[in-house]
Amino acid sequence: MADRNYAYDPVDTGTPVNQQTFRMEGGQLWRQYIIAGIANIAIASTGYSMGWTAPINIKLKDEKESPLGRPATSDELAWMGSLLNIGAILGPFIGGFAASKIGRKWGLLSSVIPLLIGWILAAVASNMALLYACRIFWGVAVGMLFTISPMYCAEIATDDSRGALGSFLQMFITIGFLLVYGIGPSSSYGAVAYVGIAFVVVFAVGFFFMPETPTYHLLKEDREAAAKCLSIIRGKSRAGVEAELNIIAADVSASMEKTATVADVFRGSNFKAFYISCALVFFQQFSGINAVLFYMTDIFKASGTDMDPSDATTIIGAVQLVASFITPFVVDRLGRRLLLLVSSCGTAIGLLLLGMFFLLDSLKSPVVSSISFLPILSLVVFIITYCWGLGPLPWAVMSELFPIEVKAVASPIATAFCWILSFLVTKFFPSISDSIGMHVGFFIFGVCCVMAFFFTLFLVPETKGKSFQEIQEMLGGGNKKSEKA
Incomplete structure (x- = not known):
C-alpha cells in the first residue's frame, strides 16, 4: 500500500508524487462560491414564494385586483399562509430520498417541478383551492431545497469556506423576500406570478451546467467522475486535486461500511x-x-x-x-x-x-x-x-x-x-x-x-x-x- 503522504500521478503511470506538490497548485477557489451562488438561486426563489403573501394578501382583499372575483376572508388568508409549512414538512423526505438516489445536483433540479407547478397554479388561480394547492407545492419545494442545498454546499466547499457557503441560504432567501416586497405592491397579481416562473427557469437553466458533488460520485464508487467534478469546482488539474480527493474518499469509504437507518x-x-x-x-x-x-x-x-x-x-x-x-x-x-x-x-x-x-x-x-x-x-x-x-x-x-x-x-x-x-x-x-x-x-x-x-x-x-x-x-x-x- 502506498504511503499516505504520497499519491500516484495518473498521467505519469505510477510515479509517486508528494501530495504537498498538489497542494501548491493554487487553483481558482472562487469557483465554489459561484457554483454555490447559482445553486442558491433556487433558495432565492423560495424566498420569493414565501414572501409572496405580503403584497398579494392586500390584492386578494381588494375585489378589483383579486383573481377570485371577490375579496378573500381573513381566515382564508391565514390558512393560505400556513399551508406552505404543511408542504415543507413533506418536502425534506422527498429531498433526502432524491439526494441519496439521484444525487445532490439532480435532487436540487427536481425541486423545479413543485416550484413550477405552484407558480402555474398561482398564475391561473380563480378560487382559494388552487391557491391552497400552490402554497403546498411551494412548501414541498422549500422542504426539498432546505434539505439538499446545505448538503450540496457543504460537499463542494473547502474546510475553511464551508461556513460561508452554508450561510448563503439565509442571504439568498432574503434576496427573494426583498424582490417580492419591492415589485409586489406596484405590479399586478399576474405579473408577480410570471416573475416567479422566470425565477425558477433561470435557476433550472443555470444550475443544469453545474457539477455534482465529489462525495456523491464516490458514494457511487466512481472515482474518476469525482476527480473530474472536483477539478471543475477547484479550478485545478486532475493531479492538483488528488490529495483532497484522497481525504474525501477516505471519509466516504468509512461511511460506506454501513448503511444508515432511522x-x-x-x-x-x-x-x-x-x-x-x-x-x-x-x-x-x-x-x-x-x-x-x-x-x-x-x-x-x-x-x-x-x-x-x-x-x-x-x-x-x-x-x-x-x-x-x-x-x-x-x-x-x-x-x-x-x-x-x-x-x-x-x-x-x-x-x-x-x-x-x-x-x-x-x-x-x-x-x-x-x-x-x-x-x-x-x-x-x-x-x-x-x-x-x-x-x-x-x-x-x-x-x-x-x-x-x-x-x-x-x-x-x-x-x-x-x-x-x-x-x-x-x-x-x-x-x-x-x-x-x-x-x-x-x-x-x-x-x-x-x-x-x-x-x-x-x-x-x-x-x-x-x-x-x-x-x-x-x-x-x-x-x-x-x-x-
Whole structure:
C-alpha cells in the first residue's frame, strides 16, 4: 500500500508524487462560491414564494385586483399562509430520498417541478383551492431545497469556506423576500406570478451546467467522475486535486461500511448531532421571526410613523439583506459559536424590548409617547442579529455535524421538525397573542433566545475549519469509534 503522504500521478503511470506538490497548485477557489451562488438561486426563489403573501394578501382583499372575483376572508388568508409549512414538512423526505438516489445536483433540479407547478397554479388561480394547492407545492419545494442545498454546499466547499457557503441560504432567501416586497405592491397579481416562473427557469437553466458533488460520485464508487467534478469546482488539474480527493474518499469509504437507518440517527454521536441540529432549528423558529414579521405593520404603527406598510416591509427586507451579506464574510473567521452567541443575545434584547413596549402600551402608560422610537429600534436590532446567526447557521451547522451515511436520513427529519414548528408559530401565535396580549408572546420568544445563548455556550461544538472526520471525532468525545448499526 502506498504511503499516505504520497499519491500516484495518473498521467505519469505510477510515479509517486508528494501530495504537498498538489497542494501548491493554487487553483481558482472562487469557483465554489459561484457554483454555490447559482445553486442558491433556487433558495432565492423560495424566498420569493414565501414572501409572496405580503403584497398579494392586500390584492386578494381588494375585489378589483383579486383573481377570485371577490375579496378573500381573513381566515382564508391565514390558512393560505400556513399551508406552505404543511408542504415543507413533506418536502425534506422527498429531498433526502432524491439526494441519496439521484444525487445532490439532480435532487436540487427536481425541486423545479413543485416550484413550477405552484407558480402555474398561482398564475391561473380563480378560487382559494388552487391557491391552497400552490402554497403546498411551494412548501414541498422549500422542504426539498432546505434539505439538499446545505448538503450540496457543504460537499463542494473547502474546510475553511464551508461556513460561508452554508450561510448563503439565509442571504439568498432574503434576496427573494426583498424582490417580492419591492415589485409586489406596484405590479399586478399576474405579473408577480410570471416573475416567479422566470425565477425558477433561470435557476433550472443555470444550475443544469453545474457539477455534482465529489462525495456523491464516490458514494457511487466512481472515482474518476469525482476527480473530474472536483477539478471543475477547484479550478485545478486532475493531479492538483488528488490529495483532497484522497481525504474525501477516505471519509466516504468509512461511511460506506454501513448503511444508515432511522434507528442509527438516535445512537451515539449521531444522536448528539441530531439533538443539536433540532435544538438550533427550534431556537430559530421560537426566536419569533415569523411572529415579528407578521406584526411588522403593528410595530411600525406603534411607533407613530405614517410610513406606508409596503414601504416599511421593503425597508425591513433591505435590512435583512444587508445583515445576511455580512455572515458569509465573517463566519469562517469568527466561528459558528461566537455568531450564534451574538445572535441569540441580540435577538433576546430586541424581543424583550418589544415585549416591554407593548406591555406598557397595553397598560396605557404615559411613558409610551416618549419612547415611540423603541419598537423600530428593537425590530432593527432583532432582524440584524437574527440574520447574523439564528437565521443561517442552524442549516450550516446541520450540514456539518452528520456523517455522510447518516446525513440523507437525519437531515430530512430535522428539517421537517423545523417546518412543523414554523406551522405552529404561524397558525397559532396570532390567536394566542390576541387572547393574552402581544407582549406575552414577545417575552416568551425572548426567553427562548436566552435559552439559545446558554445552549450554544455549553453544548454547540465549534466546527470552524474542521474536516468532516475531525467533526465526527469531536462529537464522539475525541475517539474515532465505529458504532454498531
